Structure formats: structure tokens, C-alpha cells
Amino acid sequence: MTALQSPTMQVDDDPMAFYELSLEQRWGDGAPLIPPTDERVLALLASTPYAADRELGLLPPKYGTLTVELAAVNATMAGVEPEAFPFVIAALEGVLSPEWNAYALTTTTSSVHPMLIVNGPTRERFGIDFKAGCLGGAAGRGSMTIGRAVSLCLRNVGGQRPGETSRTVFGQPARFGLCFGEWEERSPWPSLAERAGFDRAQEVVSVHGGKGNFPFADVNNDDPADLAYMIAKCIAFPLNNWYLEMTGDSGQLVLVINPIWAERLARTFPDVEDLQGYVHEHAWQPIDLFRPTNQQVLIDKGRVDDKGRVYLCGRPDQLVPVVCGGLGGLHGQALTSFVQSEIQSVEARR
Amino acid sequence: MNETDVAAAVEEMAELLRLDGGDLHLVSVDPATDRIEVRLDIEDASCVECILPPEHLRTVISDAVSKRVPSEFELIVHGPRTLSG
Amino acid sequence: MAPTYTVDRPLAGLKVGLRHEGSWRSWMWIVDEWEGYLRADGAEPVVLVAKGRVGDEGAETRTNVAAWVESIDCGISGLGTCGSCTSNSVLDAVSLEDAHKPAVVAVCDEFEKHGRNMATALGHGDLKHLVFPYPLESRPEKEIREIAAEYYPRFLDLLGVTR
Numbered sequence: 001m002t003a004l005q006s007p008t009m010q011v012d013d014d015p016m017a018f019y020e021l022s023l024e025q026r027w028g029d030g031a032p033l034i035p036p037t038d039e040r041v042l043a044l045l046a047s048t049p050y051a052a053d054r055e056l057g058l059l060p061p062k063y064g065t066l067t068v069e070l071a072a073v074n075a076t077m078a079g080v081e082p083e084a085f086p087f088v089i090a091a092l093e094g095v096l097s098p099e100w101n102a103y104a105l106t107t108t109t110s111s112v113h114p115m116l117i118v119n120g121p122t123r124e125r126f127g128i129d130f131k132a133g134c135l136g137g138a139a140g141r142g143s144m145t146i147g148r149a150v151s152l153c154l155r156n157v158g159g160q161r162p163g164e165t166s167r168t169v170f171g172q173p174a175r176f177g178l179c180f181g182e183w184e185e186r187s188p189w190p191s192l193a194e195r196a197g198f199d200r201a202q203e204v205v206s207v208h209g210g211k212g213n214f215p216f217a218d219v220n221n222d223d224p225a226d227l228a229y230m231i232a233k234c235i236a237f238p239l240n241n242w243y244l245e246m247t248g249d250s251g252q253l254v255l256v257i258n259p260i261w262a263e264r265l266a267r268t269f270p271d272v273e274d275l276q277g278y279v280h281e282h283a284w285q286p287i288d289l290f291r292p293t294n295q296q297v298l299i300d301k302g303r304v305d306d307k308g309r310v311y312l313c314g315r316p317d318q319l320v321p322v323v324c325g326g327l328g329g330l331h332g333q334a335l336t337s338f339v340q341s342e343i344q345s346v347e348a349r350r
Numbered sequence: 351m352n353e354t355d356v357a358a359a360v361e362e363m364a365e366l367l368r369l370d371g372g373d374l375h376l377v378s379v380d381p382a383t384d385r386i387e388v389r390l391d392i393e394d395a396s397c398v399e400c401i402l403p404p405e406h407l408r409t410v411i412s413d414a415v416s417k418r419v420p421s422e423f424e425l426i427v428h429g430p431r432t433l434s435g
Numbered sequence: 436m437a438p439t440y441t442v443d444r445p446l447a448g449l450k451v452g453l454r455h456e457g458s459w460r461s462w463m464w465i466v467d468e469w470e471g472y473l474r475a476d477g478a479e480p481v482v483l484v485a486k487g488r489v490g491d492e493g494a495e496t497r498t499n500v501a502a503w504v505e506s507i508d509c510g511i512s513g514l515g516t517c518g519s520c521t522s523n524s525v526l527d528a529v530s531l532e533d534a535h536k537p538a539v540v541a542v543c544d545e546f547e548k549h550g551r552n553m554a555t556a557l558g559h560g561d562l563k564h565l566v567f568p569y570p571l572e573s574r575p576e577k578e579i580r581e582i583a584a585e586y587y588p589r590f591l592d593l594l595g596v597t598r
Contacts, residue, residue, distance in 0.1 A: 061522075063556050099489045103526065107553065108518035131384070132422050167518035167549050185382040246457045250487045301457065327384065327422045340519065342489045 004038055005053060006073055011035060027156045028077075029148070029176060036076040044072040044085040049349055056089070057096035060106045061166065062159030066092065070157050075149035078177070084126045084142050086348035087179075087205050088149045091116050094207030094344035095150065101341045105209050106160045110241070111172040112338035114154075115210035116147050116179040117254070117322055119193035120203035120348070123181035130181030132326030135213060135256070135333065136173065147177025172212045180324060186259035187323035188266030195272070196345035203348040208254050208320075209341030211241065214334040224268035227261065228275060231332060232282035235319070236312040238289060241339045246301050248313035251339035255279070255321045260329035262321075272321055280316035284309040313337075351381045355418040360388055363414045367392075374411070377428065384422060386415065390429030436560045437529075440537040441595025442509050447477030451594075452503055452510025454483040454527055461571040461579045462514035462541065468583035469590070481507050485527055500527050504534045509594050513541025516571060521546040525553040525562065532559055539593045543569035563593045 011018050018035045022028030034040065045052050045068065052069040059066045068089065075088045095102050095114050105112050118128045127140030134143070154160040162168050168175075184191045184200070193204035216234045221227040235253060242248050257265065269275035287295055287308045303310050313319070320343065325331070356379045364374040367390075377387035388411065412425050442449065451473050453466045470480040483503040486496050503510075512528040515521030524540050531538035540562055542550040547566050554562040565586065571579065 061553065061556055099493070101489050101493075104488060104519035104522050107522045107549065110518065165549075165552055167521075167546065185380075186384075244458065246486055247492065250490045250492055297460065300460075327424055340488050 004041060004069060005067075006069060008038075022077075026161075027152075029151060029155065031176070033077040034079050036073045040076045041069070041072045043082040044075055044080065045069065047083050047085045047350065048072075048089055050089065056092055059092075059096065059153065059158035060103045060160075064157040064159055066096070066153060066157045071149070071153055074152040074156055075145075078149040078152055079141070079145040080149050081126060081141055081145070084146060086350055087116075087118065087126070087128075087142070087146045087203070090203075090205040090346040090348040091146065091150045091179075091207055092153060094205060094346045095154075097344045097346075099342040100207060100209060100344050102158075104340055105338060106154060106158060107166055108338070109167045109169050110211055110338055111168055111170050111175075112209050112211045112341070113172060113175045113178070114147070114150055115174055115208045115254070115335055116150065117192055117206040117208065118142075118146075118179065118181040118204070119184060119191050119198070119200075119206070121201060122203055128179060128181040130183045130324045132328070134180040134324050135178070143179050143181075144177070145179075147174070147179035149177070151175060151177045174210065174212065178210075182322050183259055183324045186262065188262055188270070189272035189275075189321065189323070192320065192322050193345060198345065198347065203350075204345055205348055206343055206345040208252065208335060208343045209338045210254065210335035211338055212336060214336050215331060216333070217331045219330055222264075224265045225278065228265060228269070228278050229282050231255070232279045235279075235334045235336075236283040236285050238285055238294070240312065241337055242312050243294075243298065243303070243310065245339050246303075248303070248311060248318075248339075249315070251313070251337040251341055252318045252320045252343050253313070253337045254335035254343075255319055256325065256333040256335060257321050257323050258325040258327075258329055258331060259323055260327060261332060262323040273316065275321060276316035276319050279319050280311075280313070283312040283319070285312075286310070351379065351384060351386075351419055351421060351423060353379045353381070356386055356415060359415040359418045360411075363411050383424070385424045385426060387426045387428065390427055392430060436555075437532060437558050439532060439559075439561045439563060440509075440535060442537050442597075443595050444597055445477075446473070446591065446596050449478045449509065450481050450507045451478050452481045452483060452507035452512075452531065454485055454500075454503065454510065454512040454524070455514065456520060456523065457484050457486065458520065459514045459516055459572055460576075461574065462516075464576055464579045465513075465541075465583040465586070468580050469587055472584075472587050481510070483527075485512075485523065488523065500530055504530050504536070507531075507536070509537035511539040511541055511565065511590060511594075513565075514567075514571070515540060515542030515546045515550045516569065517546070518549065521550050522553050525550050525557065525559075528562055529554065529557050529559045532562060537594050539563045539565050539590060541565045541567065543567050543571055545569035565590055565593055 126142035128142035129138035129140040360376040373391040528540040
């Protein structure tokens with residue numbers, strides 16, 4: 001039997017008592033938490049092949065040592081189902097990857113936060129939403145708790161607190177936790193995990209440093225190429241993080257495409273690379289759109305080509321389609337990029 | 351999506367259509383894609399005009415299924431007239 | 436806590452590092468002014484443009500920072516005028532201090548606390564901070580260059596340059 005190392009406390013056996021203590025002592029996120037009893041924490045630890053005392057890494061901004069046990073404590077409080085705990089570990093491994101750049105992302109004035117995208121055969125089993133309301137409102141247990149567990153680890157182990165160690169101006173709703181799945185069965189293209197080199201049978205979490213949800217809608221374009229063109233112009237909005245950078249060569253934007261649009265787009269773009277290429281080709285703004293001060297900065301950074309175009313990003317593969325959402329069609333979303341971070345895809349190990 | 355519920359809804363509609371010599375058959379239910387395919391058979395219909403116009407028939411079939419299947423689904427109706435949408 | 440260092444000698448003959456990210460025009464104007472002042476004082480400015488932190492660009496940046504640290508006697512890393520740029524400015528200043536060289540991080544006052552928090556998190560709580568008014572970026576060039584003149588002696592004082 002694993003011996004837990006974390007300090008313990010006695011709390012009144014009343015859900016409100018624990019909740020109020022979490023608010024008073026500031027290790028909650030403002031919403032009610034599940035008390036992490038030994039039994040509950042051990043149940044989560046039983047579902048990972050990692051030892052409880054294994055160090056996953058040092059979590060910024062305060063470089064707290066994140067162990068598997070501490071992850072389990074926070075995941076218990078978040079309400080994670082024991083067998084879903086490997087998703088939490090995989091997500092944290094992604095966050096701790098140097099290329100995800102937690103050092104910058106946990107401290108920036110930006111709203112960026114880990115956004116978790118899940119692939120694999122157990123999405124439905126664990127309540128990881130990928131159909132209607134998957135970005136909020138579908139209320140699957142996995143979707144509501146896995147992302148929350150990661151956020152609690154950032155808060156309680158990494159010490160991330162807005163206005164204190166994090167300079168985030170607004171935060172965003174995803175800072176409570178965002179975790180959704182890809183509707184692989186309705187995607188005409190290989191899944192995000194498959195494109196990252198995984199097998200369809202593997203459970204994979206991809207961690208994207210996303211600044212927020214940017215929704216767009218179209219009711220007019222039957223022509224898939226026209227729809228893709230409009231998407232390209234939407235995502236190249238002028239006050240975009242990519243336009244603040246010296247180059248557009250880092251980072252990704254996740255293009256969330258509903259299944260109806262995906263089917264339509266695939267008629268013209270049967271290979272996902274074709275879609276990415278087309279959207280990339282048209283994701284630019286004319287330099288004249290920008291105000292003089294912005295124009296000069298872009299010119300000085302060498303971001304304007306000989307046609308006066310300012311391209312959003314350097315390569316088509318930086319625009320990452322993920323198919324999910326309801327069957328109402330009409331809408332897409334961009335999970336916009338912080339830029340100085342690369343999506344990390346990690347297998348959930350059992 | 352519960353296949354039994356879908357089958358029951360389709361059978362309800364089929365009973366109505368049989369009164370006019372038509373029929374409705376469940377072709378497939380795919381819970382992975384939330385697609386339901388049915389086939390409308392009106393070859394033996396004694397009164398073709400009694401069978402609802404395509405756009406209404408699709409809505410009626412969809413409503414019948416929705417009563418038993420609360421979540422979203424895509425209904426594909428195969429038949430002599432254009433009914434898929 | 437890691438130790439800090441001072442130059443303890445006159446400026447002439449020193450190689451002084453000036454690090455910017457190519458993002459903040461205000462800081463690039465200040466760096467431009469200081470390059471002239473340093474040369475006039477007999478020192479050699481060595482400018483580093485620290486670009487992206489991930490991907491191929493990140494690998495290149497890490498190589499360039501290491502080479503910059505190796506090539507200079509002391510330096511300043513800036514500008515901390517947002518969350519991540521403060522964190523990255525501190526990171527590169529810490530690299531210099533880890534090499535046992537006098538280091539200063541340039542931050543705007545709104546981000547001074549953040550800079551000190553990050554320096555502490557990295558084990559360099561005593562890292563010297565040169566604190567500019569905030570916001571700097573929206574001011575006209577002439578005003579920025581006047582600020583550069585005003586803050587140059589403060590920079591030298593933090594480095595421990597003797598006159």
C-alpha cells in the first residue's frame with residue numbers, strides 16, 4: 001500500500017466546511033472541491049503506472065515540485081474519476097515540457113492557459129465531451145474535471161495566482177479548466193493525435209497554449225473554398241499575438257471545425273494538409289489595414305512581403321484543425337495562439 | 351444514442367405509413383457518428399398523395415425519433431424522393 | 436540565494452552586453468542610445484536580440500544567449516514591460532549571473548514585483564533591477580532617448596562601475 005507523503009488536516013465532515021476552508025486558505029479555484037481523503041487519492045494513484053513520489057517536474061511560476069501524489073490530490077479535489085487520472089498526468093507532462101514554455105505562459109499578461117484536446121477510444125467512457133457543447137455546457141465529468149485538475153496544480157503547486165505571480169490581465173473561462181475531445185468518427189481527416197504520430201487506439205492528450213475561444217459563424221457559403229477563405233480572414237485578426245512577434249514561425253492556432261463544415265470542407269480539401277495550406281495562403285491582412293504605428297512596427301520586423309501582405313504565421317501546419325461540436329453547423333472557433341509555445345501531445349499511460 | 355429507442359421510433363412511423371401502403375425501414379444506427387439512416391418505401395402506396403411532401407415527412411420522422419432520442423442526430427432518409435438534408 | 440556581482444572598475448575596456456527581444460521600440464531606442472554612450476566611455480557594447488523561445492527559433496535563442504554571456508563582462512537584459520517579457524528578461528539576466536558576471540534586468544515599475552518574484556523563483560532573489568516608468572512604449576522617441584540619458588548613470592551604478 002502506497003504511503004502518502006502530503007501533510008494531512010482534519011476537517012469537519014460537512015461539504016460546506018471544506019469548501020469554505022479552501023476559500024479561506026486559497027487552495028481552491030472558487031468552486032466547491034471534493035475533500036482529498038487518503039482513500040480517494042489512493043484510488044487515483046492506483047490507475048497510473050507511476051509511483052506516487054515520482055517527480056513530474058518543477059512547475060512555474062514558483063517552481064513547486066510536482067509529484068504524482070500532489071497531482072492526485074489536486075485531481076481528487078477537482079472531481080476526477082480515478083481511471084481518468086492518467087489524462088491529468090499526461091496533460092501535466094505536456095505543460096512541463098520545455099517547448100510548451102510554462103515559464104512564460106504562467107506569468108504573462110496574456111490570458112493563455114492549457115487547453116486540453118483528447119483523442120482515443122475512451123473519450124465517451126470518461127465524459128470527455130466532443131459533441132454539442134464540447135467547449136462548455138455539455139457537462140461531461142471528464143471535461144469538467146480533467147482540465148480543472150491541471151489548473152489546480154498550476155495554482156497550488158506552481159503558485160500561479162492572478163495579480164500576484166501571474167500578470168494575466170483578464171484570465172479567461174478556460175482557466176477553470178478546458179478539456180474536450182475530437183469527434184474522430186466524424187472527421188474526414190486523420191485525428192490530431194494521428195497527425196502527431198500516435199495510433200488511433202492510444203489515449204492521447206494534446207496541450208495547447210490557447211489565449212481563448214474566438215467564435216465565428218457563416219450561413220452563406222456553400223462553396224467550401226469560400227468558407228475556408230472566410231475562416232482564414234477571421235483568424236488573421238489585426239490584434240493577434242502573431243502580429244506582435246518578430247516572425248510568425250512559432251506556435252499554433254487550433255481551428256475547431258464542426259462536423260458539418262468538416263464534411264463540406266473535405267469535398268474540396270480531402271487531405272487536411274490541403275485545407276491547412278489554403279487557409280494559411282489566405283490568412284493575411286494588408287499592411288494598410290493597420291494604423292501607422294502598427295504599420296511601422298510590422299515593417300521594422302520584416303513582416304510585410306513585397307505585395308504589402310502581413311501573413312499570420314510562417315507555415316500551414318501551424319493551423320491545426322480539430323473536428324468536434326454539434327450537428328447544427330454554422331459555427332467554428334479558433335483557439336488562438338500565444339505563439340511562444342508549441343502544442344505537446346502526450347500518451348495517457350496506464 | 352440507444353438503438354432500441356431509435357428502432358421503436360422508426361417502427362411507430364412505419365405503422366402510420368403502412369396505413370397508406372407505404373413503409374419505413376431502419377437501415378442503420380451509428381452511435382459513433384450519431385447518424386440514423388432509414389429507407390422510405392412507397393412503391394405499394396395506394397395513395398401517393400397521402401404520403402406527406404418530402405420536407406414534411408422528414409420533419410415528422412425526425413420528430414418521432416427525437417421523442418425517444420433526446421440528443422442530436424443526423425437523419426438520412428433514402429427513398430424515391432429527395433428527403434435527406 | 437545566488438550571489439550577485441559588481442564590476443568594481445572603470446568602464447573603459449569592458450564588453451557590456453545589451454539584450455532586447457526586438458519587440459519594444461522604447462527599449463531598442465534606449466539600447467541604441469547606450470551603445471553610443473558606452474563607446475564614448477571606452478567600452479564595447481555587445482547587443483543581443485533574443486528571439487523566440489520554442490521550436491527552432493528557441494534553440495537558436497538559447498545558443499545565442501549562451502554565446503552572448505560568454506562574450507561579455509557584464510550586461511543588462513530587458514525589457515520587462517509585460518508578464519512573459521519580464522520573465523524572459525529575468526531568465527537571460529540570470530544566465531549572466533550564473534556565469535558569475537554582473538547582471539541587471541531592466542523592467543518597468545508595473546512589473547518590478549513580477550521581475551523580483553521570477554528572479555526569486557529562479558534562485559536569484561538579489562538580481563539587480565533597473566526600474567523604468569510605466570508605460571514606456573507609448574512615449575515618443577525623443578522622450579525615450581531623454582530617459583535613456585537619465586537612466587544610463589543609474590545602470591552604471593547598478594553594475595558597480597567606478598568613475
